[in-house]
Amino acid sequence: MRQFGAVWALIEEMRRENSQLITSEVFVVLMRRFASAKMVKKAVGGLGRRLGHFTSLLYGWCKEGKLMEAKFVLVQLREAGFKPDIVVYNSLLGGYTAVGKMADAFDLLEDMRRKRCEPSATSFTILIQALCGKDRTEEAMRVLLDMERSGCEADVVVYTALISGFCKWGKVDRGYEVLDGLIQKGHTPNQTTYLHIMLAHEKKEDLEECVELVGEMRKIGCIPDLNIYNVLVRLTCKLGESKDVWWKLVTTFKEMVGRGHLSAPQYGTLKELLNSLLRADKLELCKDVWSCIITKGCELNVYAWTIWIHALFSNGHAKEACSYCLDMMDAGVMPQPDTFAKLMRALRKLYNRQIAAEITEKVRTMAAERQMTFKMYKRRGERDLNEKFKAKRREGRERLVDASGAVVIVQLTLCNRVRGFTD
Structure with a gap:
């Protein structure tokens, strides 16, 4: 103002x-x-x-x-x-x-x-971080030497910046050299130090390298944090084919849950894991993961339950989705309106009136406790579900148009090249 x-x-x-x-x-x-x-x-x-x-x-x-x-x-x-x-x-x-x-x-x-x-250690650190961000990592190394000659000792932050720079620009081997230098100087790398190397391996889809690196972390007492676990989960979901790989993934995720890393901001990782397991037809492993989450006492809100129920439903396990919906309500969590609408449609197709009636009665009771009418709740669920369906159809049409446009561009390009040859 x-x-x-x-x-x-x-x-x-x-x-x-x-x-x-x-x-x-x-x-x-x-x-x-x-x-x-x-x-x-x-x-x-x-x-x-x-x-x-x-x-x-x-x-x-x-x-x-x-x-x-x-x-x-x-x-x-x-x-x-x-x-x-x-x-x-x-x-x-x-x-x-x-x-x-x-x-x-x-x-x-x-x-x-x-x-x-x-200049202080901070002065040199500012320069090193800036150079590493601009693919001038070798210059950053020279600044490091200048820093040491000036009597300023480089700490983990400086070395991590250098490792980040080398890994960001595809020079993972140089990153490992800096990591070795860091350890030889008597410093202990932290989770962020290792994360930059793991992200570089993730780009190259080097799952075994990531697993070995986590093993090295544990040897020096550096406990993996959420970001480290996320890399392993993402990469295993992308590459997982053999039974052993999936078991490693589940074990990793259980360790992550056991350390208290699962909360609302990490539900994206949970969704990716559950859907990947179910697409690979690993329903029992998936149930094992969910059981671990429940038994470890994780505070699960409606979004976590929705991820699990929708993952089951989307991968052809409608009965299991309904069963876990009942578990959710027993835990005092009311399903979102569109979840309820989706399950009701599935149950009508399955002609399972008993479970439909059971879910409906519980939802009706929970709606009354929350001072909302069941009729409005049901109507909102149908509306939300229809809107999502329309949005998916629009997205599908847009992708089709984009693909058609790309084909036209390729055809025009070929035609122009042919004209060029004939001329």
Whole structure:
């Protein structure tokens, strides 16, 4: 609303009440607003009078990629008699690298040394991370050597950035070399370190390499986390054919559940696993997975139950889907309206009036407890199911049109080439 006077008053009130409330993130918000209002000089002038805010002000401009404004703050800082410290320089380094101005970042590093402000481990880390993100990993390795010569010890974060860079750009062997160097230096790799290598193996569909890597993690006491498990689950679902592979997948997932990693954000992994098992006709294994989830006491909401029931239904196991729907309601979870509608349609085809009546009666009771009419619930289920069906039909038609378009393009291209030859 451009009420900047009120903003300054609020900042002053925050400072009086609790100065810790005025964080760097607050200044990012302020800088964004001032920049959009074209009030750069006023922002610098207003905050410049509060000399303790210079560093945060500079950080805010760098975070927003406004490097000219950041340089102006630096000039103001020097004119006010302050000598820029390592925090100021690192903010500028981060700003330069964020917008890809690596030459300016290296010039700033030399300027720091000329002004007797020796680069810190953070300074070198900023440069290494930026170089690794731009496929300049060998330059990043040279910065690492410079870092060590300067007396700054590289930590796990630095080595992980290097491993990430090499793996991202398809140089997995170099990633392993850096990993060996990390261990030889006496550092312990963490889950993120290994994850970058595993993601590279996932791209190449190297399941055995991933399994071996998890074994190496366990040997050094690095317990796999959710991201590691997800890679194994995704890759096994994609490649799983033999019985042994599926058993390994289920064992991995059970371990993941046992460590408490299954919650709502991970339901996508659950859906992928269940559908993959059922498509491979591994119903008993699938039931074993669900039983493990239940017995481990995982808090399952309606979406988890829906994933399981719909997976069964979609893969031709309608009776099992109905049975687990009853289990869901016994657990106090009411099915979504479209789930109920889908099961009722299936039961009508199966002529199983007994189970249909049992499910209907329980749903009717649960609806009454939640102060909703069964008639509205049933109507909403039919409507949602019809809308999903229509959406799938539209998607199918769009894919058909796209495919037809691609065929036309290929035909036209061939025709043009033929014309070219005849001409």
